Amino acid sequence: MRTWHKKAARGFAQAGLVLLLVSGLCGAPSARAATLDPAALPKIEAATFEVVQAKPASDPLTYEKPLPLDLLPYQERTDKYHSIGTAFAIGHGRYVTAGHVLLAGLDSLWGPPALRDSKGNVYAIDKIEKFALRKDFVVFTLATQPASDAALAIDAKPALNTAVYAVGNALGTGVVIRDGLYTSDTPEEQDGAWKWMRFSAAASPGNSGGPLLDQSGKVIGVVLMKSANENLNYALPITEVLQATDDKAVMDSRMVYQLDIFNTLQNGSLKDEFALPMRLADFYRNLQTRFDATSETQLKALLAKESADLFPNGQDSASLLYEQTQVNSTPRLIVRGSDGKWIRAGYQSRNFALEDNGYVDIALTGRNMLVHISRPDDMAGAKFYGDAKLRMDLLARTGMFQRAVAGEKTKITSLGEPTSETVHVDRWQRSWKVDAWPLPYANALVVAYSLPVPDGSAMLIRIVPAANEHDTKLDLDALTDFIDVSFIGNLAQWKEFLGQASSLPAAFHNIHIDFDYGHRFSYASQRVAYSLTSDVQKITPRSELWLGFRVVLEGDKPVWDATVMDLWEDEGSNKNNVDVQRFVEPPPGIDGAMSDKWPKLAGRQYPYNGVARYEDSLMKIDVVAAQAGATSPKVLYTAFYGIEGNQPQAFMKSRLGLLTKDLRVTEH
Structure with missing residues (x-):
């Protein structure tokens, strides 16, 4: 995500000009503000404007109950505009505000900024005449001129330690004047190209773009930002605006x-x-x-x-590349940990139940939500995969979208239809459906990347300011290359999923899954093939297949492929399953469990020696398989069979024999 020095202003303003007599330093009497010539007040009022944006005319969102808008203050409730800053006239039909105030209209759901005078008249901005991003100012004209042609006079040489007055839409409560001192100048932070004016007059969100006046009511600066650590605020000298090159955006x-x-x-x-x-x-x-x-x-x-050490490149990727494959229903984000090694993030998740055995898991990592939606049993796969609104409505049922009004939160039950729908194909040739929904009340977007999986969808989601849509999609396009996702579902769900041929990741072009309820199941890829009959384990629509995927190195080329195939007799059960899993010999010096596990696999040692064992109320048996005729293979597979209860050795060996009878490893 790109960032630059931006300042924001928000609030709801009232019309009118108010003079606030604020006490000065060390308890000095507030009467000092009276040195501002009262005769200047009408001109200041006529030449100072709120910068406003129109509130959205319609709301696409659906709520669980009517919003308590009647609890809002009257002005906020009835105002048709959001007040975002301040502007002022400098004569000849020209106006000045802060650059960041004007940028609030960039890709905004609230439309372009406009000026509003003290009588409530609103004037559209016509042309931009000067703009400087770094100095943070803009000079512009209006499409229709106010009846009054009042403009503020200029003081190009203000004196330090004199009284000054910050004029602006403070906190969205209307245009006010607050007094203080012009205390010092400080160099601009990048290379000292100019000096900021520092002053002690109070300035609040909404003051941005307003004039800083001397005691005669002349403009000496443009109020731009607050000090983060002290009660001093910053203005750009008005001379920097006037002396800037005409007719240029810089x-x-x-x-x-x-x-x-x-x-x-x-x-x-x-x-x-x-x-x-x-x-x-x-x-x-x-x-x-x-x-x-x-x-x-x-x-x-x-x-x-970062390319030399960007997963799956570099030594710091090795631990993750050679660890045992993990199967997780909720997607994980592959990140570089504090020790420099690549790990999976997003394990702390919350679960929300839906009707008919559906559920939602949500994990947070960085600015991202990692989501898994398991669709309800009565929801057809084709409809779920093809309907972005339906997917987001299921997610909304968790209560994750709420709108606060007057301190009261109301659940959003539907975001409506997305305003944009595209497809992004990541490095591993996985097709993500990319959808965006507006949240007009917040001037924000929900951006969701959805990857179809057998039981529903794996999702990567951000809620961002509307102006950040392009940057957000750049980020999420890149992050999809680092999403670790497993494919899980019962066989009925797998049947519907495999029928969505155009949405399947490229890895499935080399994977062939076939089953006949009550009779047989088979799996075949370019790496391994096996099959089993109902003599080994029941095969029903509710039998659950887990495919664990990971990045696999083929020579120096990384590919994404399935390395765990786990078939459970019944959905949601942790008993009675068969499992075929891939292991790769780790290079020397790799820390972690695989360094200890590989010698046992290669030596067919316990528990990979074909001898049954009783653990956790289950009988379990494993055996190692490799490509036929391979000498010292670098790739090994395990075949596993587990069943509830304490079963005889002969029974376990016979079931394992049925499972491995047609097992073929085609890589070494």
Whole structure:
């Protein structure tokens, strides 16, 4: 996700101008504010505006009950606009606000910003005449001029340690004036290209873009940001706005890109410009194109910088590559741990029951939700796989989407239809359905990547500001290469899943699963093949097949393939199953369980010696298989049979013999 120095302002404003007499330093009397010439107040009011965005006219969301909107304050409840900042007139039909206030309209669900005067009149922004991303200001014109042509005069040489007044839409409560001192100048943080003005007058979210005035009511700066650690705020000297090159948008800012699989940062910058004036919509389009291109460049550079040690490359991947395959219903994200080694993240999950044996598991890692939806028994696979709204409605039943109004949370029961639907194919040739749903009240999006699995869907989800859609999809496109997912379902579900040929991962082109209820089951791939009959284990629609997938190295080429095939007699049971599993000889020096396990496998030692054992109320028996005729094979398979109760050795050996009779390993 790309980030740059942005400031945000939110709130709901009332019209009108209020003069607040705020006490100064060391308890100095508030009367100092009276030094602002009262005769200047009408002009200040006429020349200062709220920056607003229209509230969405419709809401696609469905709620469990009516929203308690009547509990909101009257002004907030009845205002048709969100108030996001402040702007002011500088004459000749030109207006100034903070650059980040204007950028609030970029890809916004609330539409473009506009100005609102103290009488409630709203004026659309027409053309952008000057813009500087790093200095964080914009100069623009309006499509219709206010009746008053009031403009603020300029003081280009303000004196330090004199009274100043921050004018703006403080906390969305209307335009107010608050007093303080112009305390100091401080160099801009990147390379000292200019100096910020620091002042002690109070400034709150919503003040952004408002004027900083001297005691005669003249503009000396543009209020932009608060100090994080002290009661000092920052303004850009108005001279920086006036002396900036006319008719040009300038971007010269540091940007940082980070991906949720490691802590590495890609530091870069956006240096570009384009000609102005330009209509607001065209300006946004030009700016977004450059932002998007910068993000794509930074992500590519980040992955290239890490390529030598990016899973599955490098020594730090070895432990994960050679560990025993894990089968998990909830997807996991492969990340680099604090010790530098690649691991799976996302094990702490919450489970939510749905009707008819359906359920949802949700795990959090970084900014991401890892989700598994197991569809209800009465829901047809074809409908589930083809209906994004249906999948998200099932997820909404968990209560994960809630809207807070006046401190009261109301459950969102449906997000409606997605506004965009595409497909992303990851490195392992898995086709993810990519859908986005708007949350208009929050100016946000739910972005979901869904991978069909036999019993439902594995999902990667983020809830993000609407303006971050492109960056979010860049991130999630990259993260899908690092999603570890297993394929689990009963045989009835597998039948429906395998019927969705166009949605199957490429690995299934070489996997052939066949079954006949009450008679037989068979599995065949380019690596291994086996079959069993109902003499070994019951084969019914509720028999549950687990396929565990992982990254496999074929020489130096990584591929994604199934390495665990586990068939349970009954869905949801931990008894009575057959299992065929792949193991690879680990290289020397690999820590972990596989270093201890491999010698036992290669030597056919207990418990892999074909002798039954009684553990956890089950009889279990394992045997090792390899490619016929292979000498010192590097790839071994185990065949396992387990059944409830204490069974005789002869019985266990005969069942294992039936399982391994047609077992063929085709790799070594």
